Amino acid sequence: MPQLLALTLLSIVLVCVGGCWTIPQRHVSDVGAAIPAEWGANREISRPAPQHWVETFDDPNLSALVQSALANNYDLKAAATRLDAAIAQARIDGSGLFPQIFFTSDHQQVQVREAGFGSARFGVFDAIFSLSWELDVWGRIRDVRQAALLEAGAVASDLNGARLSLAARIAQSYFELTEARLQSEVAEQSVKDRRTIVQLVRGRFARGITNALDLRLALTDLATAEAELSEARNQIQLINRRLEVLLGRYPAGRLTEASTLPEPPSGLPSGLPSELLERRPDLVAAFDRLVAADSRVQSAKKLLLPRIVLTAAGGTRSTALTDLVDPRALAWNVVIGMMQPLFTGGRIRGEIQLNEARAEEALNLYKSTALNAFREVEQVLAADEWLREQEKALRQAVEQTEASRKLAVYSYQLGMIEILTLLDSYRSTLNAQSAHISVKRQLLNNRINLFLALGGGV
Template sequence: MINLPLPRSLPRRALAATLIGALLSACSTLPAYQRPSADIPAQYAGAVHTGAVQASDTPGWAQAAPADSTPRGPWWTIFNDPVLNELEARIDVSNQTVRKAVAQVQQARSMVDYQRAGFFPTITAGVAQDRYRTSQNVEGKSLAGKTVPDYSAGVSASWEPDLFGRVRDSVTGAQADAQASEADLEGVRLSMSADLAADYFSLRSLDTQKKLLDDSVNAYAAALKLLQQQLSNGAIDASAVAQATTQLEATRTQDTDIDVTRAQLQHAIATLIGEPASTFTLPPNGTAVTPPAIPIGVPSQLLERRPDIAAAERRVASANAQIGVAHAAFFPDLVLSASAGLESTFFAPWLSAPSLFWSLGPQLAGTLFDGGKRKATLHGATAQYDGAVADYRQSVLVAFQQVEDNLSALHSLADEAASQQRATTAADLSLRLTTNRFNAGAVSYLDVVTAQTIALTNQRIADQIAARQLESSVLLLKALGGTWGAEGEGAAGAI
């Protein structure tokens, strides 16, 4: 060990105080943090009935760590729709809600830098010039009754060693808050992209129904024209024409109503991608979309995938750090300060050595009595921690509820779709048979109208069930955290 001589200008007591402060800066009153426990089922109850693939090579429970800012990945590509992919790519660039969340992340990160600045000394400098006069009636002052100019310039520095971890705990809390904001950002991205996908598939469903109604209107108009000709020839009575006219106009009304709903969905999509509704158009596409099979993993992965769960867990960590800050308030503060400068009554000798002044010294101060303020702050921080734990566990419960809700919905909708397909097939067959019988003169046109109405209604119901299946698939992917593999692939761009 090499012994270095101490400078004579530095008092040994001051050096000892500095060294003790440096050693004590390693202390911390931060309680040891452990992630809150949460009850995790061994498997999803609804996965058994939906045909959704659940990972078999991963145990039902694993100690999952929330992935605070892990990008969710382009989960929408599982639907294999190029138009949807293009629209989703605009969310991260133009959606104003996402941009606000990005700004909130940047604000939280700046707070980390602000708290970290507490580790370093504060240095100030200033220059001043003033004139003052002391009352002439004040005894015992050599400057009584005189006007004195004063020129001064100086530098001062102060540093508070982090003896009991107050600054360190504040930094830890700010870092956890920043990570929570990053998870919030991913949650906003996930929510906006899911809303866009749901609106898009609803619009696609309306396009399918619109095509069906357009075809029906054309067919009904052709049938009405034929009936009107038959009426003029005296082959039928006017009731058949009236029935055909009623059916045609009612179908046209339904067709027009779809235009209203489609326009509203198109405007909603425009807002989501950050474009004025008046300048955005989405061409009709009546092609049916088949819901994909979604591998859903194991329940414990939900803790890693869900950004809202990750954000809730990080806020628990932040609340835990605030307990440490509240504990540190019970201990004294050590402040090391120094100042030096020049001061003179006359400007000419201002820069000379005799004008020099300086001061150096530590100050140790602690609160002896505050009426219970610090104790109340500690109790408040502990209560805030308990509340954050409850929020975390509630987030986990809600997440599993949403997964099970959509798994159950997909299961029921699959049964509905199969049953409705049988009904639609039967209705189409009934329509063909009834039309043939009408052409043969065996039944009236009212029977044809009834069969056509039943066939159209059943086809629309089938299309609506398919739309609900797509919506439930989107909501399931959202509930699973926006991904279906062990990790997100093709992650979205970071901030």
């Protein structure tokens, strides 16, 4: 005991000489910029984002696909194994807090030769216990364990982010597949309309009312429409197979899509900017890694302090196996010692500088991640307004082009317009219908991007 007391007093003196280190007090709001009270692109009363945002689209088929992907996607399963590995690493890093006890047993055959006395052979049995335990007086090992636990928490946040991202990709691909089907239907109708034009022009050509050029132009336009239909059908199978891979299924191209694109969920949830810092998985992960880096800096600095280690060993050795359990044959020793680094060639100082640089890197990465998160929310909120105006304008364009197309057919039959004007009216109708379908899908994608940017749950 006097020796242990002397070692402890000496260590306290060394701590006082070396100085006292404290971990920086971090806060999630330290993002390098002022956080506004509300989103600049959304002047409405902020509402929190729903926890189960997939259900807000009111599509049971979509909800089933998302749940299937969360259960079967292989990239997500790989992310889950990374979490298992991080938890195991935290257990490894924290194991130094506990005594390390080992048991060794062996048997040796020994032969002794002596001149004039012959030789003797006998067996020796060993049963040895050993113990090693570093007393974590300064909390160095606890700092390492805390860092590992925070890093495991960051990996868990990464997993939540992967789940959210996968759900968003499934929903966007699902609506993209529906759009491709609708675009294919528009292209099919366009082919039918072009065939009607060809029949009209061919009839007029047979009666000598029009020339061969008009017929050639109509046939060219029909061929172009047929090519566009083939491209639309190809898009269906491409998106279908890509979605099946996300679901963890063989890409057979057998998924069914919705018949129409739904309206975006009512209301525009956004919450408050400050809530984003504790809600988005990537921000939570970045902050945990920052605090973990701080803990590793502290642990590296404490390598300069003395380490107090308790070691013990004991066991028995006998030529008879039954004697190993005889307590009278037990021998043991216990040693407590202190190791103070004096010269390590700059290794400890280098490790401190390395961890300080990593902590500074983690701080800047956190600030960058936070600012990008705010940007994503702001631009998605702003895009919603412009996309709605675009959808309204395209809806009116579809109505106008359909009316002008009917008028163009009537005018061509009366010989009031050229074939190019007629064909242009059909192309305008096709382009307006296609653009209108596309912007409706973009509205849905933008809403999904909002849920993704806000870090909603699934």
